[in-house]
Amino acid sequence: MSASEFSLIDRYFAAHDLHRPDVALGIGDDCALLVPPAGQQLVVTMDTLVADVHFFAAADPEGLGHKALAVNLSDLASMGATPAWATLALTLPKANEDWLERFCRGLFALADRYDVQLVGGDTTHGPVTTLTIQAHGFVPPGSALRRDGAQPGDGVYVTGTPGDAGLALAAAYGKALVVPEGRVYAQQRLERPEPRLAEGVALRGVASAAIDISDGLAQDLGHILERSGVGARLEVERLPLSPALAASLDWDAAIVTALASGDDYELCFTVPPERVAWLESVARGWECRCTRIGVITAEPGLRLVRADGSAFRLERLGYDHFG
């Protein structure tokens, strides 16, 4: 095909018919003009997905459109932000209309669900499909969930069931076999992660620190520990394993997958003892599980222990691009 860059942009991105009242000028000029709500902090995050690094080049474009936005909304969720706008930098080897149409379907389905308007971006030619999205949201001043607020004695919690995306990835690489009844579920968890936005907003004023576990639970919890100047003791038996993960791997391998495989977009957060009852109350309304998995300690470092108090050994904490 030979559609020009500009008609492509017009047809696929500007056609999205969600129009927020706080967008004074969207796609179609040098810049977008936006009206941040008075008295709120602006929360921004940017994540890149590269073909054959973060996703298979042949992956379903609809899932990819969903995931490229979801991983960014997950970062907003981890700060307790309400999402508003997105921008997209899309580098493509060729202008494939079918691919674009399906990519947009996945992207806009998720965007519409959370009232997120695509307000700008850049479409370029390049040898490798590369997707960068910036998501923008708001929080009331002082209420953002940060990495640096955990205190000794705080409980450590996780949403959902970490490790499912890692299981699907291991299966894709031929390193694991998923039980037949868990295959669709694990694949969905890898390709269609659900950003925990409602949960993030609910944790404002409740959690002392939060992060999304995109690089693996152990590694991302490590960022909270480092920023907060504390340690943590995790009881590995408490880790919430999905039926698919528990049935597909032996117990030790399932625990390692839940702790270190990455590509989960769940929230890991800490809650002071005096707010645990509050958490239990708000979490009752969540669609996902909320599980206490350990406690913050004054002694630095992450200690993984079994029910009998013996250490659980983990060779690799999570995903590292250049490690």
Added chain:
Amino acid sequence: MSASEFSLIDRYFAAHDLHRPDVALGIGDDCALLVPPAGQQLVVTMDTLVADVHFFAAADPEGLGHKALAVNLSDLASMGATPAWATLALTLPKANEDWLERFCRGLFALADRYDVQLVGGDTTHGPVTTLTIQAHGFVPPGSALRRDGAQPGDGVYVTGTPGDAGLALAAAYGKALVVPEGRVYAQQRLERPEPRLAEGVALRGVASAAIDISDGLAQDLGHILERSGVGARLEVERLPLSPALAASLDWDAAIVTALASGDDYELCFTVPPERVAWLESVARGWECRCTRIGVITAEPGLRLVRADGSAFRLERLGYDHFG
């Protein structure tokens, strides 16, 4: 080398010591927390540079750091915005410390000059060096320079001398020979474009429409015409040619280069007759030239005419990624 992604980010990006008071939380968490000034519109733009598409993979990384930010600041300039924050998505085949150090030197030198703080981003591994920057700035409500405000009778203006970057590019591809005394100049114009930020701010309330001519003067002016529902008549003899361009190419080729080569980060803008005196007054203080090159017409389309009134033929309007 084997530095992890996280230590790389810490060392090179978080080390930037410019700290704006409107940044509540910069690099180092899931998101940045920003405080937009009350009563201003937020202006955002995103541009991607891909190795061997937008720059030579072996290009000087310091120049690349400059240019990756400059092309975005140029978009802010074209809207009349004051810059504030930037985010960077950097995809690299390998974590080369020397490359990163030089890239950061170029990026931060320009950022510091315009009080722009790098507040976040994403560093990823991938086969092709790909740079996406989002720049954020502000304008008072209603004062942004848009593409859609040109009216018949408005003068058409351009800053600086378009075509210099195109000349340097043509030389790099062996398609042109730059006169010796113009080589450093042309190369600088290609590698170190100067965003016209002060000029953009000065054009608030003066220009009826504006755009930056990153894809070529004729093509980008075409966007103003299309959005404004008007046409234009350009007198090609009025085009301001640099001495390097005028001395290196024959006259027709120089005009084509000035009109259609792209990678110039000058502003093209329109000014109603009653504000021309005002423009002349503000432009006296500019470091760059400001030249009237034509007039907006009610009849749609772009007409290029020579001094004798005959048509000047242009086969290609500018750069198109998928054309």
